Amino acid sequence: MARTKEFNEDQALDKAIEIFWHKGYNGTSAQDLVTHLGLSRSSLYDTFGDKQKLFVKSLKRYQLQNQENLIELFEKSENIRTTITEIFKQAVLESLQDRITKGCFMVNSAVELAMHDPEIGKIVHDNQKAVEDIFCNAVEKGQKSGQISDKQEARSLARFIFNNYSGIRVLARAGEKDKKVYDDILKAIFSLF
């Protein structure tokens, strides 16, 4: 009946994530998308509807990827505390290596759009709850096994960890390239639990 799609929709989405992540929603033009995704204007609009829908789809995909990755990390983990430090160290590494740092797509979108687009506001808020829950479960597990101090309530600690993660992603986006700054923050964070 019909010709099959020549491009992979998920691959195109991954490229959309890249450019939206890098330039933001308002900073990315339709032409940017055409150029970066490598498909024609018509195919782009036929496949994804419009710019906003494409953005929403990209952000949801990013959120799912990160959530699954996080869950997997904690499932494989033999020491919860160590895993959390590795998550932070990974974020620091990313912050230092690229000349232009993308930070966190979710944080960037929250700052730029959550107040102005209810649909994106919901994605951001759902993500926050989801990630918080993942951290909370992990912390509880860590506390039961004695890997994490139980001086702090798990929920409180999870929210604290999430908050510092956001902070570090902003710092990266602000262009901080001094490893000592990040290390100082991490030292303080992990002296808490």
Place this chain on the structure above:
Amino acid sequence: MARTKEFNEDQALDKAIEIFWHKGYNGTSAQDLVTHLGLSRSSLYDTFGDKQKLFVKSLKRYQLQNQENLIELFEKSENIRTTITEIFKQAVLESLQDRITKGCFMVNSAVELAMHDPEIGKIVHDNQKAVEDIFCNAVEKGQKSGQISDKQEARSLARFIFNNYSGIRVLARAGEKDKKVYDDILKAIFSLF
């Protein structure tokens, strides 16, 4: 010789801060500025040059206002630790009250522009250093007077505080309206020192 300006330039700048803070740089149009500042297109461009220059001037003014406010708070302070908690509580209060939260103009600008506009990148970075120094001096003073535990190095603690402040501003911008979430984070933060 010449007619005097009918509008106050600083008042106009304060209104520019408001709208840039609320909508971001790319989200604010020239028409938005004309409407909000209450002066004509011609006066606007005659006075401030162009949109980017107006933004830079607004951000610098915001930075100066906040920096001076922070310095004053610590100068007046009789207990450094209490003052820091009050700074955070104030941020939480602002986050909860408005339906549309503006977060922090500096954080918003860092996320949106620091990577793409070197001039703004410098403002953001300078601000970071300046605020960090203010916190660091305050912490040192607090440690000498025994108000703040000296288990953490002052510089490290200052960076940690700054990081959590950024995080909370992002959380606000993400639309978080649950006081318990902020309280949990604050509880964890202040159990550290």
Place this chain on the structure above:
DNA sequence: CAAATTCAGGAACGATTGTTCCGTATTTTT
């Protein structure tokens, strides 16, 4: 082969973008 479907390319859309310019009114200084 024929029908159906999707591709790419590009022209074209109206709307909005940031910016400039002009004419007139207003105010200040000589």
Place this chain on the structure above:
DNA sequence: AAAAATACGGAACAATCGTTCCTGAATTTG
């Protein structure tokens, strides 16, 4: 009062915005 300077409103600018549509080629299934 005359001259100089600036504010003002609004028209107008070219450029870009997101989006739609048309064309012809390509490919798949019946």
